Amino acid sequence: MMLTWDSVLAWRMRRQFLDRPKSPSTEEIVRRLCGIQSQVKSNAELTVAVRSPDPVKDAVQRGVAGKELVRTWAMRGTLHTLSTRDAPAYLSLLASTRTWEKGAWQKSFLDAPRMAELAEAVQAELDGAVLTREDLVAAVERRTKDSTISEAVKSGWGAVLKPLAWQGYLCNGNGDDGRVTFTSPATYLPGWPGLPEPEEAARVVIPAYLSAYGPAGPDVFNRWISRGALKKTTLRQWFADLGDTLTEVDVEGETLWIRTEDAESLAATPPTDMFRLLPAFDQYVLGMGTDDTRVIPAHHRKDVSKTAGWIAPVVVDAGRVTGVWESTETSLSITLFPDSPKPAEEAVNIETAHLNLLLSGPNERSVTIS
Template structure:
């Protein structure tokens, strides 16, 4: 028998699953990152603010996040959608393995634009050797790789701030970001010699058994297509994607849910809570690039009103700070200025958040 529920119930349930009700557990930044299946860290301050928005006590929380990175309980690397993320260290191998399963760097168009597969193989071997027990800046890594590979053409690609040719190395478990240099330059190192207890990358099917339930625990119920868009912009091999979900369904880890006529997937253990989801009416001011938006994606009309999407997803890939209310984006904000899409949002709730953030 398929469980049925409404979108209102789903969205309020997600709010609590994403710890917008600020439970005691959210005092631990590592627990927050794990609960959200990673936190986008393209803008470091936004990642710190995303964690702080869920903490039970006001305060930036930035130092706690930075401490967790220094302690190597959080790992910074390229993950979902090719963007920089903070990942819980034990969960990180599953993220990287599942993104890497798409093998996007093997596509002809990618090789034509960037480097060939043969060059990528030389690059991976050179980086693996250069980063053995070492932490190198981008410039130091470039010098070491070009010398080892004997291919000066690699230097131009390695120097790109976008890290396009380095991302496949992350997804193969060759490198992660290291601690910032004294002059704040980015550094890289090998996860197996840097991250305590690093287990190496699992088989993609095994990784799926970790990451799909983790995603659905914060952003479910959802379709396999929505998961794939979140993971790698829909690049997963479709047969593999179907097999991952079918296996979890057959094993009773996942179940199908009918949400107002849509057949979606949820964790089997969440069905009872979904059916009896309690209301969550608190207003939250969430930072730029928050997982509340990125998890389901800005194209989800239940979360982001289509007529206001351009205010949320802006030019250059910028995701605006948002007003979250009843599981939906109800506005955007910039400092003390708030633009509401839904006038039912309680003004006292907004003011309470502004005081918490010391905006008023």
């Protein structure tokens, strides 16, 4: 089966709900996107809202409060919101990397005995409890009597807590008052099953990823989920074990994988002229990575992937990133890449009107394109 990148990008936009079909639920959107990055809560809300024809205010926070969604450290060590029913599979694959057992990691953070002590303390203290970081630090120090461990827990980056999240020992609590809290998914989330074996988890996560970001290969999947930390031989075996549920396709000379059930819809998808303004850290960009030159031209990557890990809000035209945008309370400024085509005026007006409804402050903003 031979495909073009024009049709693949059109298919991905539709699969990621960027055509705004009638009223998918918040959980459906989060599941389809394989989770949404949630370092900045307002961006997570926008990621869902730009995919809905009738967005609901604070939809993600409502899902977290209702426990159908869970916020925790996940892909690439960043904070994500996941569907509660899918989270164990994603965490299992992340836990299988065992990155915290590597010498370089232990030298930078905590050695193996202290990590084991921390894990034991956190499991005991969060059992049936929801604690702020300050309360958790105090509880860990009280239980371990080791200030080295409690100082590591204080770190705002959460380096020593991420491995505990991946092993299913902690997740964020509701935090609807703005505070960051931690709890145990086993006692906080109804019906939490614990983590499946990695081989079982791979049978869930790999097809889910391909259903939104395919066609793709094992290396791209590896970079997306763990910054390449999964063993390549193991990952190739997981792809092979999926057997007939996956199919190889040729995309302009590159051999990649899709779910077999998606072959017909991919073949039938024509190129698109869809125009969208997507928020910072949107999954359309993160799902394939900012180094995917089919989506972001190589010489414009620096315009999207900024310092300190910031991923800019992007302009997407016909499946490709053609610029960036920013907003204030009174204005919305679109900056197209110099070598990008100018979008149709009607498409820009429709999209900026939709975005105005979602941004904080007054609904009407002046729009400039440069």
